[in-house]
Amino acid sequence: MSLSIVIMAAGKGTRMKSARPKVLHKLAGRPMLSHVISTTSSLKAALEVVITGHGAEQVESSMKAAFADAPLKFVRQEPQLGTGHAVQQAVPVLPDEGITLILNGDTPLIEAATAQALVDACAGEKLALLTINLDDPTGYGRIVRDGWGEQVLAIVEHKDATETQRALKEVYTGMMAAPTRLLKGWLSRLNNNNAQGEYYLTDVVAMAREDGVGVVAAQPRDEVEVLGVNSPAQLADLERRFQAVQAGKLMEQGVRLADPARFDLRGTLQCGSDVDIDVNCVFEGSVTLGDGAQIGANCVIRNAVIGAGVVVHPFTHIDGDKDGVRVGDGSLIGPFARLRPGATLGREVHIGNFVEVKNSTMADGAKANHLAYLGDADVGERVNYGAGSITANYDGANKHRTVIGNDVHIGSNCVLIAPITLGAGATIGGGSTLSKDAPEGQLTVARAKQVSLSGWQRPQKIKR
Structure with a gap:
């Protein structure tokens, strides 16, 4: 079954307080978006779509230069009206069949094995969400399950969540996989009836349930894979986490x-x-x-x-x-x-x-x-x-x-x-x-003959 990958990279990153597009800020010496595209290359997708917006020309030229041989297409989200609106911009270039994997350009350390596990969980039939349990879930959409904790009922954005929902620890990471045909239908039904007036990609969960499509969840091996970056402090924290992993691997080898x-x-x-x-x-x-x-x-x-x-x-x-x-x-x-x-x-x-x-x-x-x-x-x-x-x-x-x-x-x-x-x-x-x-x-030897001049006096500073 063919695989299409959509990477959301349109955000301005206001909290970065920088003229540089957020996804071009560097982690371990490379733009965050570059890490994501490098990872997805091993998945052998038929198509990779990068959604750009703020600083689109800069982002696109940078990635074209870095990945000249990759099957990349670029679409623009202008203006930025939410995650659902972002993925809607990719619909015209997506095939009608196969699986679409949606990743975040500001979540650079996702591993290929985790992305593949999400695709496998979808299996061309289900909506698969990448979730994780966090001690501090502030800012993330919460996973709401049924009374038995087995079925995913909905994702509630942090800003729209009740106090009870905000107490939930399982969160949505912003990454999912879905049958492309079904995803296109769900995207066409999105509305912006929420506190922010935006089109949320997370609303497709409720649509999948209405259509009788199973909603499943997969989780990454490590929290570091799903940590996004929204500020310089978060970028610095993720840098040290990444470097600690690299150092650990080297020491295991005897370095x-x-x-x-x-x-x-x-x-x-x-x-x-x-x-x-x-x-x-x-x-x-x-x-x-x-x-x-x-x-x-x-x-x-x-x-x-x-x-x-x-x-x-x-x-x-x-x-x-x-x-x-x-x-x-x-x-x-x-x-x-x-x-x-x-x-x-x-x-x-x-x-x-x-x-x-x-x-x-x-x-x-x-x-x-x-x-x-x-x-x-x-x-x-x-x-x-x-x-x-x-x-x-x-x-x-x-x-x-x-x-x-x-x-x-x-x-x-x-x-x-x-x-x-x-x-x-x-x-x-x-x-x-x-x-x-x-x-x-x-x-x-090639130098001037040495001479000494008798009677020569060093110049004196004139006193005024």
Whole structure:
């Protein structure tokens, strides 16, 4: 039976107090709506409909860019007149048969297994609601059951509920699955005779009962799956809950986290055995840490493969972006180092404090220990790159490469003006500015002759 998915993402999110559409606020480094669409991709739906409204163009362009290959359609709800009105906007693009699964764009941590369980509960015949029991159900629609607690009779919105109904703990999460043919009929019968003058999707429960359609409920594995976001405080709370789950999974695999409460994963992290991660580290994109890797405090690592036995000292920033960064086994990085896209380091490479490497390869045993820049360079084995030295790789219009052979020693405060090649075993005198190739095995010095001027006096400040 074909599956259609409708994701409601039209709300303004007034309590967020932000010009950004609510569903584009980020959880774990990604827009909330992006989490939902990523989850639904595993359900193999024939159609996914995203209902936009506030900031529609921004939401649609963002999701089209992120999910270019997904079967997404966008419909707009303008103005926003309630959840039922929102789903009514999707009716023209929905097929007449199959099952329609309705999810919320501001409830980002729904799991695929829970969504599938809701579809299975519907089975093409029943109205299936995703419910949960909450200690504090404030703001949620309450589930009203019969006297035996078996049949769902209705969902009552919080603002329309009586005091007795507000005491109920079982709530509707905003997600349901229904036979598409029946859902279309129910949506056509909605009215706005309520305190808010809105069209409530929850009213379809009473319609299903009138039509003799069974109303069933399914529940998620964990409360975190159904927690929606309406304010910065709720977003922050959900972020910490999500990160606690990620930290727990890593520790179950043997990763040692100095403090799970001070750990952030905003992508995927694959770890070998005996990995140590200190406090306040952020991992983004796709990151792999080899056996025995040690990550110091306050590091940010994005899209990188870190080899076995690597030590990344505190306050290091590794950003692989689209090109990635690779760090070979046994290397030492930082503190306060920066590895940029395209940095590829061999085994036992040393990158020290305030050293930046971009789009460059460094062969086994190469070292740049202090205050240096290597951009668009190919560095050979056992090279010693002096403090304060840089590759001048940009001529104002184009980038050029610097090639440094094996066993080259480069003194402090050198400028290598690319394109340039330093032959194997060359030594470059400190303070040299080179614009021509340096031959193998020779000392090359390019700096002004030192002079001392007798009788010269330092300028004095004029007193007024």
